[in-house]
Amino acid sequence: AQSVAQPEDQVNVAEGNPLTVKCTYSVSGNPYLFWYVQYPNRGLQFLLKYITGDNLVKGSYGFEAEFNKSQTSFHLKKPSALVSDSALYFCAVREETSYDKVIFGPGTSLSVIP
Amino acid sequence: ETGVTQTPRHLVMGMTNKKSLKCEQHLGHNAMYWYKQSAKKPLELMFVYNFKEQTENNSVPSRFSPECPNSSHLFLHLHTLQPEDSALYLCASSQAEGLAATDTQYFGPGTRLTVL
Numbered sequence: 001a002q003s004v005a006q007p008e009d010q011v012n013v014a015e016g017n018p019l020t021v022k023c024t025y026s027v028s029g030n031p032y033l034f035w036y037v038q039y040p041n042r043g044l045q046f047l048l049k050y051i052t053g054d055n056l057v058k059g060s061y062g063f064e065a066e067f068n069k070s071q072t073s074f075h076l077k078k079p080s081a082l083v084s085d086s087a088l089y090f091c092a093v094r095e096e097t098s099y100d101k102v103i104f105g106p107g108t109s110l111s112v113i114p
Numbered sequence: 115e116t117g118v119t120q121t122p123r124h125l126v127m128g129m130t131n132k133k134s135l136k137c138e139q140h141l142g143h144n145a146m147y148w149y150k151q152s153a154k155k156p157l158e159l160m161f162v163y164n165f166k167e168q169t170e171n172n173s174v175p176s177r178f179s180p181e182c183p184n185s186s187h188l189f190l191h192l193h194t195l196q197p198e199d200s201a202l203y204l205c206a207s208s209q210a211e212g213l214a215a216t217d218t219q220y221f222g223p224g225t226r227l228t229v230l
Contacts, residue, residue, distance in 0.1 A: 032217060034217075034218070036221075041223070041224075042116070042223055042224075043120075043221030043222050043223045043224050044115065044157075044204070044206075044219075045116070045221070046218050046219070049218065054188075084173040090157065094217055095197070101162075101170070102159075102217060102219060103159075104156060104157040104159075105156065106155070106156040106157075107156070107157070
């Protein structure tokens with residue numbers, strides 16, 4: 001069965017500094033990986049996903065994620081953090097065979113400090 | 115907005131009440147989902163409907179009863195809930211089959227439920 005881990009409950013970063021939110025996964029077969037963001041009092045919003053191809057995936061709002069098969073990781077990154085990036089970030093994975101069975105990680109709260 | 119609406123946005127109910135949560139998607143998707151989001155806990159998938167048929171029920175207590183009358187509407191009927199059921203209930207949709215199939219899920223804003 002697939003699973004997702006986000007080892008950090010909380011990440012703090014100064015505005016303008018690069019940010020990284022970590023994610024590791026376990027899945028049978030080829031992984032399909034996602035990042036979602038949740039702002040206060042809102043539902044989750046899709047940021048980006050990896051299916052195949054280039055290991056560096058670019059998404060919304062200047063975010064990107066790097067797929068590393070050997071380390072089974074899919075870390076979310078942004079070169080320069082904004083205060084408005086402060087939110088809850090979820091990594092998710094699904095197995096190759098089913099579109100509707102997506103497993104979400106526990107979430108990482110990102111705080112960007114002015 | 116994502117094209118997925120949920121009503122009500124907030125709900126307070128007693129343990130003996132019966133209420134329903136409503137979700138509607140305007141995206142033409144054929145799969146809809148209910149998730150429970152509690153503080154300090156991972157997002158929990160409760161139910162999945164694909165082409166109006168329930169394909170997933172993750173051991174959810176029977177006091178939660180889903181209904182999917184068509185591919186655009188999803189309900190969650192609540193009765194005799196417990197205080198630990200207080201949480202944010204999120205609805206999502208996706209296109210899970212066919213040529214336009216995608217695994218990207220679009221979420222509604224959620225219903226904040228408080229059980230007294």
